[in-house]
Amino acid sequence: MKMTAENDRYKKIIEILRSSRPVLARPEEIEDEVIIRIQRRDHQADRVTDFMSSLFGWVYIGWVRRSLVAAAAIMVSVFIYQQALILKQVNNISRQPVVIGSEPLPGSMTGFDNKLMLYKFSNRLLPGKEIKISEKQLDQILESYDDLRSKYKDLIRIIEEDPELKKYIEEKLDENRKYKPDI
Amino acid sequence: MIEKELIEECRNGDLHNFRKVVEKTSQMIFPVAFRMLGDEDSARDVVQDTMVTVWQKLAKIKNAESYRTWVYRITVNKCYDQLRRQKKQNERRYDDQTWAIISNHISEEGITELDNSENARIISLLTDKLSPKQKAVFVLSELEDIQADEISELTGMSKSAIKANLYHARKNIESLLQKYL
Numbered sequence: 001m002k003m004t005a006e007n008d009r010y011k012k013i014i015e016i017l018r019s020s021r022p023v024l025a026r027p028e029e030i031e032d033e034v035i036i037r038i039q040r041r042d043h044q045a046d047r048v049t050d051f052m053s054s055l056f057g058w059v060y061i062g063w064v065r066r067s068l069v070a071a072a073a074i075m076v077s078v079f080i081y082q083q084a085l086i087l088k089q090v091n092n093i094s095r096q097p098v099v100i101g102s103e104p105l106p107g108s109m110t111g112f113d114n115k116l117m118l119y120k121f122s123n124r125l126l127p128g129k130e131i132k133i134s135e136k137q138l139d140q141i142l143e144s145y146d147d148l149r150s151k152y153k154d155l156i157r158i159i160e161e162d163p164e165l166k167k168y169i170e171e172k173l174d175e176n177r178k179y180k181p182d183i
Numbered sequence: 184m185i186e187k188e189l190i191e192e193c194r195n196g197d198l199h200n201f202r203k204v205v206e207k208t209s210q211m212i213f214p215v216a217f218r219m220l221g222d223e224d225s226a227r228d229v230v231q232d233t234m235v236t237v238w239q240k241l242a243k244i245k246n247a248e249s250y251r252t253w254v255y256r257i258t259v260n261k262c263y264d265q266l267r268r269q270k271k272q273n274e275r276r277y278d279d280q281t282w283a284i285i286s287n288h289i290s291e292e293g294i295t296e297l298d299n300s301e302n303a304r305i306i307s308l309l310t311d312k313l314s315p316k317q318k319a320v321f322v323l324s325e326l327e328d329i330q331a332d333e334i335s336e337l338t339g340m341s342k343s344a345i346k347a348n349l350y351h352a353r354k355n356i357e358s359l360l361q362k363y364l
Contacts, residue, residue, distance in 0.1 A: 006357045006360060006361050007357070009289055009360045009361075009364060010287050010353065010356060010360060011356050012288075013285065013288070013305070013309070013356075013360070014325055014326070015294055016289075016295065016297060017218075017297070017302065017305065017306065017326055018296055018325075018326055018328070019294050019296055020297035020298075020301075020302050021298045022211055022214045022217035022218065022223070022226070022299055022302055023229070023299060024209055024212060024227075025299070026208060027209055027210065030205065030209050030227060030230055030231055031202055031206055031209070033231055033353075034196065034199075034205050034234040034235060034238075035202060035205070037231070037235050038198065038235060038238050039198075041235070041239075045219050049362050075274070087306075108268075108270075114350055123244045127328040147265075161314075174239060
């Protein structure tokens, strides 16, 4: 019984809805709007077509023209990608520190000799005509010069005191002079 | 009924004649859109969109005979899109005023015609919980009286799917009627 009542209600409401067909009010507005939208779209499509025909209008075969358009699009995309890549690399390079040849190398080494060695290893020439050194570095040079000088005096004294050693060194020096190639 | 010659002329790009096609087709598809969406303004938008799509793709249909089914298919698909958008926008709540209107109409002797506003409220209320497919089948089969073969053609659903969707739609509406009347 209950099912029948639900059925009846359903049927009644369906009948009501069926008989009440929705009415399209102001149909001319829809017609106008549709025509305007179509004309606007056609106009936009025309602009694209004009642009394409100005570029590829000289090709009359459809598939060749389409292929050319596709090829052009791919080339432009590749070019843009390449430019973006190059720009990125240039940016990376510009962020890196620039070391100019005549500037001293940065680092924690303090000795002037060490710095000289560093220049040598880095295959860079020392500035030819002038070199800037600090007072401290000058003191170090003088100190090492004095040290070297005293060591040299000691060495000469040792050699003078030992005739055998003196003789041996003189022989070695002679040999060296003998075999030394002429430059 | 739209003349085949008119369709053929439009297929060749005759925009002047297309206006006549819009005039006749709009009357045909508006009730479907209206009943599926339960909203007059949305239905008008769908009709406009459908007609623009019809113009763009008219040259692609095989022949003028298939125009009716093809236009209905576009309309139903546009309604699906609109329903998806509407679902995101708002969820309906219980509407006691509309239930009162339904109750009055059911209890009246004979069949009383509804105006667009009442019609929209009632359809919207009864089909609110239906899925888009159920709505499509319910509207096309129960309200538009379109045969299952044609519904299958224009929705892409199999006949058994149409039956199942119609069954669920009917059950859902019946349970609402039982609950609120």
